[in-house]
Amino acid sequence: MSKANQTPENKFSVRKLLSHPVMSYLLAILAAFVASGIFIALMGYDPFKAFQTILVTSFRTPNGFIQTLLKWVPLTLLALAFTVPYATMKFNIGGEGQLLMGAIGATIAGILLKGLPPILMVPAVLLAGTLAGAIWGFIPGWLLYRYKINEILTTVLxxxxTFALVNYIATEVYPNPEVGHPTTIRIATEGWLPMLVDNPPLHSGLILMVMVAIGVYAFTNRSTRGYELVATGANPRAAGVFGINVPVMFMMGLVIGGALAGLAGGIEVAGIQHHLIEGMHSNFKILGIIIGLIAKGSSLAVPFVAFFIAVMEVGASAMQRTLNIPIEMVYIVEALILLFVLLVDVVRRK
Amino acid sequence: MDQILHEVAFFLKQMMLTMVPFILAAQGTMLAGRTGVFNVATEGIMLTTASVGFIIAFQSNSILLGMVAAMLVGGLFGLVMAYMTTSLKLNQFVIGLAFFFLGTGISTLIPKLIFGVSLVQPVIPTLQNLPIPLLSKIPFLGDIFFNQNILVYVSVLVSLLLYYFLYRTSFGLEMRSVGENPKMADSLGINVFRQRYVAIIIGCMLIGLAGVYLPMVYTGTFTEQITKGRGWLASALCFFGGWRPLPILYGSLFFAGIEVLAYRVQIGTSAIPYQFLIMLPYVATIVVMVLTFKRSTTPKFLGSNYDREKRTL
Structure with missing residues (x-):
């Protein structure tokens, strides 16, 4: 306190500048870029060219922009799959697996339900994906509810x-022998998502994702059940005293999270891949978690952060192609952004 | 009969070899956990140290230097994590996940920066067996237990030392009290922050050694995702070992047994699709956690930061 009194103006202005959430994000991004830029330069590459490629590629060509939108869809859903359970302070590290379960569910539905008209088939495929993901979220949720087993471990295990299950289905159950890589046969064309733009291809999962994101925001911020979810995370004991069934809230968060990641998997299959392919999750890694954490768990901020990360991911592939800088560099930048976002909070708290 | 005996001996020997990364990573995670810091970056730290340690060992032609580098890198991770959680009081899980992500990224970035994308894999010589004089001459058992690589002995020794340290010394008692009730410990004059720093850094160094063991023992190469979730399994091991060094040691043997079993069955028979054998360790872990949930004890303040100025914890 005494220090603040000595230089009130100085302290005040810095705090004011940092207090705006957008400002603190910009500062964190800048700090992360400077830190990783130094590293890139030390490695003998041109940091300015690297960052230019990372940030601009998405907006230079229609194809780049559509690639970004296509990445934006699963990234947003995966991040929401993290933030919904995170509202109860439970950590869903299993987004990858739940996405793959969704992809498995959608693929099996798309192969078995052959012959249905598209108006039924498309929702059925997406629903199968969502359900499969929800089941994969329910298992850790139930183990937490019934046995108090740490959800971080069960979701990640x-x-x-799932990785092995995908391999099994792609090599034993519905293998496509024409492809060298473990891949299933294609789902029926009736199950494909309708296209918004044909060339370059952009599927209608984008609209679905935006609707779901709005729905999740409305649920967590405007509904009674969502309020109970958030109250549980804020103070489980107080929530319990007020009659909220806390363990059920934990479980519900994980089930909803699983369902959202499963939907992402379903959209990937119905909209882009049209079959199950081993390693299809590798483009997303655990980016959903990082996006959710950068957004500090706010479902309102998630779509924006996810879009920014999608831009960076598309830019990073271009950077690897044109500048020979490994794509992994962008993971370092993303991790640094998260750390600096947290550090800016610390400075703000002081 | 000879055939069976031979198979049993081979199985046990493989088990001893396989348990090492589980022991080291789990004891490292446990040590930080006993002071109340839940390190969820274990997997990421193992990946980075496997990668960096491998490269150093390859470039310098010295396995030992690779191990030292891995432990230093692990310690560095620990230092930064300790600073961010203990001093800055940022959420341990959030920081842990950030470092998990960072570690995963670094582990593939560094080899690409140094070796480029080449088809020829750099290879290092794998760890040699170090027979213990006399003991290794015991028929049957000698070869299984006393003709192993050095880290097998080290990992068992570390477990015993940690047991002695935590339960038989006053410094260990102080360390445990920090994880059970930091406020009480603080009021008794124990330096909570120093205890946490020490535990996290030493713990991460052990995790670093666990990481670098992987490329040094099996193939002599570093591959992406070489840990295959062993870091996470190690965390699970802490839970059903009740965050105690000796049960973790036995648990590691069990984990190693499952891993070797899955591998042996995979080669021996095609009756079970091999994908289900790959799943076995992860499913078995979850099942064991269910079976032991009643007996499992965790440090009371695991996962929460200590703030002197807060009235409630």
Missing amino acids: LNFV
């Missing part, structure tokens, strides 16, 4: 189970 299920990821590894």
Whole structure:
């Protein structure tokens, strides 16, 4: 306190500048770019060219922009799959696995339900994906509810189970022998998502994602059940005293999270891949978690952060092609952005 | 009969070899956990140290230097994590996940920067067995237990030392009290922050050694995702070992047994699709956690930061 009194004007202005959330994000991004820029320069590359490629590629060509939108869809859903359970202070690290379960569910539905008209088939495929993801979220949720088993471990361990399951389905159950890589046969064309733009292809999952994101925001911020969810995270004991069934809230968060990631998997299959392919999750890694954490768990901020990360991811592929800088560099930048966002908060608190 | 005996001996020997990364990573995670810091970056730290340690060992032609580098990198991770959680009081899980992500990224970035994308894999010599004189001459058992690489002995020794340290010394008692009730510990004059720094840094160094073990023992190469979730399994191990060094040691043996079993069955038979054998360790872990949930004890303040100025914890 005494220090603040000595230089009131100085302290005040810095705090004011930092207090605006957008400002603190910009500062964190800038700091992350400077830190990683120094590293890029030390490695003998041109940092300015690198960052220019990372940030501009998405907006230079229609194809780049559509690639960005296509990445934006699953990234937003995966991040929401993290933030909904995070509202109860539970950590869903299993987004990858839940996405893959969604992809498995959608693929099986798309192969078995052959012959249905598209008006039924498309929702059925997406629903199968969502349900499969929800089941994969329910398992850790139930283990937490019934046995108090740490959800971080169960969700992440299920990821590894899913990786093997994908391989099994793609090589034993519905293998496509024409492809060298483990891949299933295609789902029926009736199950494909309708296109918004044909060339370059942009599927209608984009609209669905925006609707779901708005729905999640309305749920967590405007509904009673959502309020209970957030109240549980804020103070589980107080929530329990006020009659909220806290363990059920934990479980519900994880189930909704699983469903959202499963939907992302369903959209990937119905909109882009049209079959299950091993390693299809590798473009997303655990980016959903990072986006959710950068957004500080706010479902309102998630779509914006996810779009920014999608821009960076598309830019990073271009950077690897044109400048020979490994794509992993962008993960370092993203991790640094998260750390600096947290550090800016610390400075703000002081 | 000879055939069976031979198979059993081979199985046990493989088990001893396989348990090392589980022991080291789990003891490292446990140590930080006993002071109340839940390190969820174990997997990421193992990946980075496997990668960096491998490269150093390859460039310098020295396995030892690779191990030292891995432990230093692990310690560095620990220092930054300790600063951010203990001093800056940022959420341990959030920081842990950020470092998990960072570690995963670094582990593939560094080899690409140094070796480029080449088809020829750099290879290092794998760890040699170090037979213990006399003991290794015991028939049957000698070869299984006393003709192993050095880190097998080190990992068992570390477990015993940690047991002695945590339960038989006053410094260990102080360390445990920090995880059970930091406020009480603080009021008794124990330096909560120093205890946490020490535990996290030493813990991360052990995790670093666990990471670098992987490229040094099996193939002599570093591959992406070489840990295959062993870091996470190590965290699970802490839970059903009740965050105690000796049960973690036995648990590691069990984990290693499952891993070797899955591998042996995979080669021996095609009756079970091999994908289900790959799943086995992860499913078995979850099942064991369910079976032992009643007996499992965790440090009371695991996962929460200590703030002196706060009235409630």
